[in-house]
Amino acid sequence: MKKVVVLGSTGSIGRSTLDVVRRRPDKLSVVGLSAGTHARLLEEQAREFGVDLVALNAFSGSSPEGVQVLSGEKAAAELVALTRPDIVVNGISGAAGFLPSWQAVRQGAVLALANKESLVIGGDFITREMERHGARIVPVDSEHSAIFQCLAGERPEEVSRILLTASGGPFRTRPKESFAGITPEEALSHPTWSMGRRITIDSATMMNKGLEIIEAYWLFGVDLDRIMVVVHPQSIVHSMVEFRDMSIKAQMGIPDMRVAIAYALSWPSRMELNLEPLDLAAMKTLEFFPPDEDKFPALGIAREAMEQPCTLPCVMNAADETAVEGFLERRIRFDEITDIVRKTMDKLAGSRVSSPEDLIELDRESRKIAENMIP
Numbered sequence: 001m002k003k004v005v006v007l008g009s010t011g012s013i014g015r016s017t018l019d020v021v022r023r024r025p026d027k028l029s030v031v032g033l034s035a036g037t038h039a040r041l042l043e044e045q046a047r048e049f050g051v052d053l054v055a056l057n058a059f060s061g062s063s064p065e066g067v068q069v070l071s072g073e074k075a076a077a078e079l080v081a082l083t084r085p086d087i088v089v090n091g092i093s094g095a096a097g098f099l100p101s102w103q104a105v106r107q108g109a110v111l112a113l114a115n116k117e118s119l120v121i122g123g124d125f126i127t128r129e130m131e132r133h134g135a136r137i138v139p140v141d142s143e144h145s146a147i148f149q150c151l152a153g154e155r156p157e158e159v160s161r162i163l164l165t166a167s168g169g170p171f172r173t174r175p176k177e178s179f180a181g182i183t184p185e186e187a188l189s190h191p192t193w194s195m196g197r198r199i200t201i202d203s204a205t206m207m208n209k210g211l212e213i214i215e216a217y218w219l220f221g222v223d224l225d226r227i228m229v230v231v232h233p234q235s236i237v238h239s240m241v242e243f244r245d246m247s248i249k250a251q252m253g254i255p256d257m258r259v260a261i262a263y264a265l266s267w268p269s270r271m272e273l274n275l276e277p278l279d280l281a282a283m284k285t286l287e288f289f290p291p292d293e294d295k296f297p298a299l300g301i302a303r304e305a306m307e308q309p310c311t312l313p314c315v316m317n318a319a320d321e322t323a324v325e326g327f328l329e330r331r332i333r334f335d336e337i338t339d340i341v342r343k344t345m346d347k348l349a350g351s352r353v354s355s356p357e358d359l360i361e362l363d364r365e366s367r368k369i370a371e372n373m374i375p
């Protein structure tokens, strides 16, 4: 029986994780749950899974009977430290996921990582600690799970390129001239995946793919110029790896995050999920296109951020989180999101960090600068 902590259990990844656990009570036992604000749902989940310790970022009031609540910004990391799980599923959205990931690798756990921001912000710190403490990161992001699976049994020196697929989001075919008029409702309707608000907007700007390029760099140790993005609107091929003999391995499947989550929870084996199989014949067409980097500048911004890999990706992420909020609150236009990110990066280029605490401070400063650009 593996002890599992689910961080961000009230969100899209968290709820899918609990659905996987429900299907395998013989193998997985939840020992801790965390959320940001949704106290009621968190309490219901704690009762269902028999969990007596939870973390809630914004908690005021008294703990429900039989459940102890840790609160505040560091509560999720404390939960990981106190419960000593075998596996930590990090499904928190945004930079708030960094500290608990850091804690998980420092105690040698398997980190089932959906929170890509952990590596975008602190890839250098996290990968170094992972090696030192014998921890393991198993990616949950479907693209990185695909790459991880394609690399199984292969030699790193034989990898030629990583081909990261992208759905292209809802505005793939929309003319750039009309981007200024995009509404939050339009941007929130993703064609193939159902996800939280921030990642859905990031998929529409393709900043999500920018974050994923950085995530792939830290996870797989492949140079940036060998990580290519391929637009694949059907989201059936989750990503590919090309080897030096020009052979390409692709991992495919239905667009359902429970598959990648289950793989991370059962790795290095696989578990029965009883989901609908993929009907390839019914798909008929699988398309692949190059990304339009003029229409979607986020990909170039992410590569620029990696010129200062220990600081600018943190700035980029914080500015993007702030700008996405501004867009959802209708305070800025859709096309201004990436402008704000770039300008914030320009202001903080050359920053230095020497500890995770410095990174958290840099994240705060980036948010302040980005917020000042939003009316």
Ligand SMILES: NC(=O)c1ccc[n+]([C@@H]2O[C@H](COP(=O)([O-])OP(=O)(O)OC[C@H]3O[C@@H](n4cnc5c(N)ncnc54)[C@H](OP(=O)(O)O)[C@@H]3O)[C@@H](O)[C@H]2O)c1
Residues within 6 Å of the ligand: 007, 008, 009, 010, 011, 012, 013, 014, 034, 035, 036, 037, 038, 039, 057, 076, 090, 091, 092, 093, 094, 096, 114, 115, 116, 117, 140, 141, 142, 193, 194, 195, 196, 197, 198, 199, 257
């Ligand atoms: N959804 C997907 O299909 C998918 C796919 C690949 C990767 N990911 C990645 O997985 C992560 C989660 O995405 P999601 O779509 O599941 O997001 P989501 O639905 O918005 O859920 C986010 C979760 O994080 C919690 N949270 C938010 N801010 C927090 C804070 N400051 N402190 C502690 N907890 C906080 C939320 O709690 P409350 O709801 O209680 O506020 C919620 O439980 C993101 O990094 C995303 O990029 C998601």
